[in-house]
Amino acid sequence: MLIAKKVFLTKEYTFGSGKTVPIEAGYETYGTLNADRDNVILVCHYFSATSHAAGVYTDKDAAPGWWDGLIGPGKALDTNRYFIVCMDNLCNVQWKNPMVTTTGPASVNRETGRPYGMEFPPFSCRDVVEVQKQLLESLGISRLHAVVGPSLGGMIALQWAVSYPDLLEHCIGVITNAKNPAITSFQLQHAVRAIQLDPNWRGGMYYGRREPEEGLRMAAQMMYTGAFQPDFYEEQFQGRIEQDVYYSSLARASFEKQMDEVIQNNARLVDANHWLYTCRATMYQDVSRGFPSMEAALARIQADVLLISCEQDVLQPAHYSRKTVEQLRALGKRAEFYSFSSPNGHMAGVLDTHLFEEEIRRCISRQLA
Amino acid sequence: MLIAKKVFLTKEYTFGSGKTVPIEAGYETYGTLNADRDNVILVCHYFSATSHAAGVYTDKDAAPGWWDGLIGPGKALDTNRYFIVCMDNLCNVQWKNPMVTTTGPASVNRETGRPYGMEFPPFSCRDVVEVQKQLLESLGISRLHAVVGPSLGGMIALQWAVSYPDLLEHCIGVITNAKNPAITSFQLQHAVRAIQLDPNWRGGMYYGRREPEEGLRMAAQMMYTGAFQPDFYEEQFQGRIEQDVYYSSLARASFEKQMDEVIQNNARLVDANHWLYTCRATMYQDVSRGFPSMEAALARIQADVLLISCEQDVLQPAHYSRKTVEQLRALGKRAEFYSFSSPNGHMAGVLDTHLFEEEIRRCISRQLA
Structure with a gap:
């Protein structure tokens, strides 16, 4: 797949903190949007990654995007069926990567002519969800077949499921959690x-x-x-x-x-x-923020939820996700937990996609009642 | 047990690096040295601890020494039978603790009248062993019934077994390893x-x-x-x-x-x-330093070795010790591995002595052929 980077602009985005800033965000798409605009999968990227989730920019690229094992023709996230979108997070860490477009502390504040520095408003996963939603709306998309992501990307996917329960059918979080573990x-x-x-x-x-x-x-x-x-x-x-x-x-x-x-x-x-x-x-992420309890937040979810963990992961230990799935089921939700073993620990969520691609394929293919 | 702190002085100690410095080291003893001077157990302390391994200084102390669960009358390290010695490590971290006597970068260099700072020679576990040996010799002790310690203390115990194989009968390392794990x-x-x-x-x-x-x-x-x-x-x-x-x-x-x-x-x-x-x-500790291989270093050991690990320990993962015991056995040595489970992880070696005290008692009591 040869991929072209695109850029989404908002003249003004108001952060959760109340501060309004113009935002630019790079994004990539894989596959074709169908006429009903109902075949869309949003892929959210992990901490140090970018919107380059799959494919290559040129034939000479050393490596494809970070989840190329899952995204492509006939793959678990099948570009023959789905239209897949991935956006550079707010304050994407790879500021110096010429293929990344993002707005953050290093961006120039047009009011002062200098970089924002610490004046830039802090963002949360909720802000990423809001900007992604505006990007999707700009493409004429109002509903998502699925939101999928590993690690911080999975936190954003779970935030989607809580913030906009009626806008997505499937929510898949890999090596992630509804609340970042204290350690x-x-x-x-x-x-x-x-x-x-x-x-x-x-x-x-x-x-x-x-x-x-x-x-x-x-x-x-x-x-x-x-x-x-x-x-x-x-x-x-x-x-x-x-x-x-x-x-x-x-x-x-x-x-x-x-x-x-x-x-x-x-x-x-x-x-x-x-x-x-x-x-x-990442450290403050908690889908239950503003709710009286985690149960109250999870009770909002309407999507089919699949959480996938690596048993050797020390950053996002598997038992937290296992517990979230138990809580969802106790609330009468459709939720599944799958775990696998890999010496790659947390990184298995990116490096060992072959160990869980079938789980994702099965979840994504299921039609909800 | 009411304990008094004592201080050992050397006019000059020559570090492995070749630099010679006068050394002061606090130490404590528990129990009584017998006439044959053959009932001595050396306890080596962990990273952030001191020579205060057991007992209290006064009736008003808030807590006893850090391994009080193991050291005392009738306990696994039985002060009715054994004479137990614990020394403040070189460069003991608790420099400001009035009960600690140690020499390190904060000590005043008599040649300059100022603290040594980075001019102080770096120490290794081998240097701690040498100073402990000089302390024991000053007490008229030339042989040890056992050397025991948790974490860095266990590394020092294993260093004793490799450096002076004929001077100790038992070597017990808890939550420790022969080489510090890379992570x-x-x-x-x-x-x-x-x-x-x-x-x-x-x-x-x-x-x-x-x-x-x-x-x-x-x-x-x-x-x-x-x-x-x-x-x-x-x-x-x-x-x-x-x-x-x-x-x-x-x-x-x-x-x-x-x-x-x-x-x-x-x-x-x-x-x-x-x-x-x-x-x-700690980070550079490796008993095989100077030997062609770990096997060559372990081959020197004559003591009975017991390694005890907590399965939840992430700092000194159990499987490294398990492997060391396998290597020792393959070399025809007497070596045992024991592991237990505790949510306290690495700290279980200090906090959960009840989970392994019987193993230590059994090892210590065994008479060697």
Whole structure:
């Protein structure tokens, strides 16, 4: 699939916080919108990803989009049947990626002529849902066959199911949860504070100066070291520690330098403030916000819900999703839980799509009464 | 048991790195040394602990030493039978605890009249073993019935078994490993870099000035959030996130403030450089250093080895210890592995001694051929 990036513009979007800002958001589509406009699947991306969920831009691309295993002709999210849309999140972390269009702290505030920095309104998954809804409306789409996503993308999918229960038929969340687990919130909090601790952060106004590279590196490494099972790091960063490392107070071992290279490569396109904002959106995500209880929020859901977890995932432990599905069923909802095993831990939701593609295909194909 | 702290002094100790420094180390003893001086058990303490392993200093102490569940009359480490010694590690993190005596970066270098800072030689578990050995020799002790310890203390115990195979009969490591797992090394590396990133760290020479409180807070929280199972944090730091937190780029939620208080209390007696040095000693620990392979190092061991793990421990995952015991057995050694389940994860090695005290009692009581 050869894909072209498109851009959606709103002259003004009013955030949950009440602040109004013009928003640009890149998006991609796969497949064809049918005449009834009822074959639409919205795919929501994870923390560090972009709207490039499938296909390639040119024949020379090194790799296809991040969920290409699931999206394409004949695949679980079958582009012969469905029209699939994926949008760059607000404050997408890959600010420096020329294929990403997003609005966030690094964007220039037209009122001041300078980047917003910390003046940019914080976003939540609810804001992402609202902008996605406006994008869909601009395409003439008012109903969704499904909303699907892994990790933060799954949180956005579940937020859709609670915020607009009558607009979607299926909601599929992979390696995700209705509320971010406390332990993961603390890891994200570390990332936020690492960026803020870097003297180059300067209260978020580092644009045009040296960027908070070390804080961002720590923030990105924090997520990377939670993403896989312990054995992964043993295999990837092996090797003996050099004798001189033991004899120095400051020297770094080769396995640390190796990790630095991995993280430097991963964070090369990232803006630190966008990372910080996305951390906050993830760490505070809770579909029950504003409701008296989680049950009260889940009671609103009308969609068929499928939650898929990896048993080795430490960032979004499987038992939270299992419990959400039990709660949904106790409320009389159609909900299913599926889990699988993979040494890739959390990343299995992106790397091991073959382990759960049939579950997604089956859920998506089911016609609701 | 009412305990008195004692202090051991060496006029000069030469570190593995070759640097020579006078060392002071606090220690405690429980029970009575017998005439043959062959009833000695050395207990090695974990990362953030001290030599106060058991008993109380006064009747008014709020809590006894950290392994009081195991050490005392009739307990697994029976003070009616054994003479038990525990020493403050080199660079003990609790520099500000008046009951701790240790030498490290915060100590004054007599040659310059200023604290050593990063000029202090880095230590490894091998250095701790050497200083402990000198302390024992000063007490007229040349052989050990057992060396026992949890976490970093267990690493020191295993280092004893490799470094001085003919000096100990039993080696018991709890929630520990012969080599620090890569994933835990990366967590410790985060802690080191968080301290170094704090502008108040000033290359380690912050003494007499503002200390790197935020870096140390991050370093300490990093360890605390790895120490328990995920559910622990869900239960301890519950509560809904305040509405204004969603609407601010910088506000912290009450669960974050609650964690700040816990960490502030935990880190109140800590020197940041001592924490940094102890991180390095832990992250690079590997009993096979200098040997062609782990097998070659383990082949030296003559002691009876017992490794005890908590299945929910993410910092020192059980399967590494299980593998070490398999390797020891393949080498014809006497080695046992025991694991138990606890929601306390890594901390179960300190908090849930009732879950493994019988294993320790049985191992310690066994007479070797």
